[in-house]
Amino acid sequence: MSMGHQITAGFMPLFDSAVLVAAGEMGFAAREGVELTLHRETSWANIRDRIAIGHFHLAHMLGPMPLACNLGLTPLASETIVPFSLGLGGNCITVSNAIWAGMTAHGAEPDLDPARAGAALGALIGERAAAGREPLRFAVVHPHSGHNYELRYWLAACGIDPSRQIEIVIVPPPFMADALAAGRIDGFCVGEPWNSTAVAAGTGRIVTVKARLWRNSPEKVIGVRKAWAEENPDALSALLRALHHSARWCQDPANHGELAAVMAQAGFLELPSKIQMPILTGHLKLGGGAELAVDDFFLTFDKAANFPWKSHALWFYTQMVRWGHVAHSPENLAIARDCYRPDLYRSALKPLGVALPGANSKVEGALAKATAVGATGAGLMLGPDGFFDGQIFDPDKIDAYIAGQKAG
Incomplete structure (x- = not known):
């Protein structure tokens, strides 16, 4: 009798590891014949390095991280593919109380509106520069992260040059909430629960969220060592089915209490359930008594949240080009396009008869409202997926999109 598939995976203590954690803890992996061993890590750099040297078969990863590996942007990297997305949204941009006070003096409101918040921040930055003060320091979690690219996208769209007018650190x-409380940074972009942690401590104010910067946008993925995937196609397929069932279970509000209890355990988040409720419900405490419910704040399953859209990879690629992380060339474009693997997702899930998108790529930012789209299996709803500045990303017109982007 076979022992089943042994799979070792790394994850970071963020709520958006939930689908991977629940796959192990709630028995979805075991049901598919997978023995899943999870290792908690302290930094994204550790995850990257441990995949490269073969400690992990796969890991909870930032959406752009596998691209960075394949494009040769990391000193220690093995070719990595993305056959599954762990969810949409879930990040916020949080600032210190002092910066929030400065922003409110320039018209900021506790409404999470990116344009209003960005205009206020820009005015504050101008005022500080005129007074000869040091630039504000914002933290992101990793250079090749959705956080870095969405923070920069927001600032640039609001007329702030993120390369010159602020300092960005990793x-x-x-450690984000503690760094803010200690005055080492003025603001940060991070996934939950680390924004809500700063708010609960009384040291941070949430000024906008990923779900308002780009609705239903990609965040964490499953990054898999390509060599392992090619040698173990059945094991990978079994895991993808387990993750699919886990993601559906995580999305159901009836399971949120149980999921929060799992994530609160030692070895996972080790934070009380109440700090996790904002990401589960979309009901955010912003700081100073302000609260707001955000549509589609974080999705683990709905709106094709698990489908590894090539257009998501390609948008990340355009931002890597924009901020000087990689040169735009036909070779690099092909590497980015080949990194996300909807073909593997489809072949694993086809036997289940679930809704699968008909396309591998889509125009991003074009859906003003939730829209039914063509799919095999059951019906599928996508969107809304707008960028806050009204831009559209057509993956078939990448050269024009890159040419049209301001790098500052």
Whole structure:
């Protein structure tokens, strides 16, 4: 009798590891014949390095991280593919109380509106520069992260040059709230629960969220060592089915209490359930008594949240080009396009008869409202997926999109 598939995976203590954690803890992996061993890590750099040297078969990863590996942007990297997305949204941009006070003096409101918040921040930055003060320091979790690219996208769209008018530093997610409280940084972009942690401590104010910067946008993925995937196609397929069932279970509000209890355990988040409720419900405490419910704040399953859209990879690629992380060339474009693997997702899930998108790529930012789209299996709803500045990303017109982007 076979022992089943042995799979070792790394994850970071962020709520958006939930689908991977629940696959192990709630028995979805075991049901598919997978023995899943999870290792908690302290930084994204550790995850990257441990995949490269073969400690992990796969890991909870930032959406752009596998691209960075394949494009040769990391000193220690093995070719990595993305056959599954762990969810949409879940990040916020949080600032210190002092910066929030400065922003409110320039018209900011506790409404999470990216344009209003960005205009206020820009005015504050101008005022500080005129007074000869040091630039503000914002933290992101990793250079090749959705956080870095969405923070820069927001600032640039609001007329702030993120390369010159602020300083961007790298801080691991679990240290963000403490770094803000200690005055080492003025603001940060991080996944939950580390924004809500700063708000609960009384040291941070949430000014906008990923779900308002780009609705239903990609965040964490499953990054898999390509060599392992090619040698173990059945094991990978079995895991993808387990993750699919886990993601559906995580999305159901009836399971949120149980999921929060699992994530609160030692070895996972080790934070009380109440700090996790904002990401589960979309009901955020912003700081100073302000609260707001955000549509589609974080999705683990709905709106094709698990489908590894090539257009998501390609948008990340355009941002890597924009901020000088990689040169735009036909070779690099092909590497980015080949990194996300909807073909593997489809072949694993086809036997289940679930809704699968008909396309591998889509125009991003074009859906003003939730829209039914063509799919095999059951019906599928996508969107809304707008960028806050009204831009559209057509993956078939990448050269024009890159040419049209301001790098500052």
